[in-house]
Amino acid sequence: MRLGVDLGGTKIEIIALADDGRELLRQRIATPQGDYRATLRAVAGLVENVERETGQHGTLGIGIPGAESLVTGLIKNANSTCLIGQPLRHDLQTLLQREIRLANDANCFALSEAVDGSGRDAATVFGIILGTGVGGGIVIERRVLTGANAIAGEWGHNPLPLPATDDLPLPPCYCGRAGCIETYLSGPALAADHFRHTGQQLDTACIEARATAGDTACEATLRRYEDRLGRALAGVINILDPAVIVLGGGLSNISRLYRNLPACCAPHVFSDVLCTKIRPPTHGDSSGVRGAAWLWD
Known part of the structure; x- marks a missing residue:
C-alpha cells in the first residue's frame, strides 16, 4: 500500500x-x-x-x-x-x-497526471497549481525533475512577462519580490484584481458565474486573467516545450480556460504553431x- x-x-x-x-x-x-x-x-x-x-x-x-x-x-x-x-x-x-x-x-500534481492522468501519453508534462498560491512541476518520462536547486518548475516566483498598464503597479509578494506570477494568477490575486477594478469583493466562483451570465465587469476580469496566464505559460513553453500542460488547483475548474488559453499563449510562443495541449486534470484539482x-x- x-x-x-x-x-x-x-x-x-x-x-x-x-x-x-x-x-x-x-x-x-x-x-x-x-x-x-x-x-x-x-x-x-x-x-x-x-x-x-x-x-x-x-x-x-x-x-x-x-x-x-x-x-x-x-x-x-x-x-x-x-x-x-x-x-x-x-x-x-x-x-x-x-x-x-x-x-x-x-x-x-504533475507526477499524478503524468502517471495515469491527463499527461499519461506525453513524454514531458508541466503541471501547474492555480490555487491559494501558484506553483509548477515538471515530469519527464514519468520521473519528477527536481533540479540542481530543488526548484525545477517553480514558475510562480518569476516576474509576469510583458507587464501592461493594467498590471501596474507591481503587486508585492510574500517572497520579498514584486510582480511575481503568483501575485496575478492565484485565487486571491484574481479576487483582488476584480476588487481593484470594480470595488466588488467576489470570490472566483462568483466571478465566473457572473461572467457566464453576462456581467461585463466579471468578463473583463477573467479576460485579464486569461491574458496574464497566457503570457506566463508562453514563457514556460518557450523554454521547456512540454507536450502537455495540466492545470490544477481550484482555478483549474474554470472551464473556459481550456478554450481560451491556446489563443492567449500563441502570440508569445516562439513557433509558427502551438502543439502543446492544455488540459484539465483527470484526477481533479x-x-x-x-x-x-x-x-x-
Whole structure:
C-alpha cells in the first residue's frame, strides 16, 4: 500500500492506494494555522488512522507547498510560512518511524497526471497549481525533475512577462519580490484584481458565474486573467516545450480556460504553431495527493 499526503495551506489530505493504483481510502482535515507542531501531529494522526482502518502499513510520500533545501534539509520557499526553516522530513520520520519521501506539491500534481492522468501519453508534462498560491512541476518520462536547486518548475516566483498598464503597479509578494506570477494568477490575486477594478469583493466562483451570465465587469476580469496566464505559460513553453500542460488547483475548474488559453499563449510562443495541449486534470484539482503516493513508484 502507498500513502500520499498533500500538506496544503488550508487542508491536509491523505490517500491510500493499492499497488495497482486503486484508491482504498481518502480523508481530509483542516490545516492547523501557523502552528508547526500541531501540523506534525495532524499529519501523523491521519497516517495512523488510515493504517488502522485499512489494516495495512504503507510507504509514505508527502507533497508540500515549498521545497526541501538540498544543503540543510530545512523547508524553504513555502507559502505555508510556519514550515519555513523547519526539518519537516526529519521530524515526521521521527514521529512515524519510517522513511518518508518529500516533494513539492506541484511536482506531486504533475507526477499524478503524468502517471495515469491527463499527461499519461506525453513524454514531458508541466503541471501547474492555480490555487491559494501558484506553483509548477515538471515530469519527464514519468520521473519528477527536481533540479540542481530543488526548484525545477517553480514558475510562480518569476516576474509576469510583458507587464501592461493594467498590471501596474507591481503587486508585492510574500517572497520579498514584486510582480511575481503568483501575485496575478492565484485565487486571491484574481479576487483582488476584480476588487481593484470594480470595488466588488467576489470570490472566483462568483466571478465566473457572473461572467457566464453576462456581467461585463466579471468578463473583463477573467479576460485579464486569461491574458496574464497566457503570457506566463508562453514563457514556460518557450523554454521547456512540454507536450502537455495540466492545470490544477481550484482555478483549474474554470472551464473556459481550456478554450481560451491556446489563443492567449500563441502570440508569445516562439513557433509558427502551438502543439502543446492544455488540459484539465483527470484526477481533479487535488490530484497531487495521488502523486505524493506515487513518489514510491
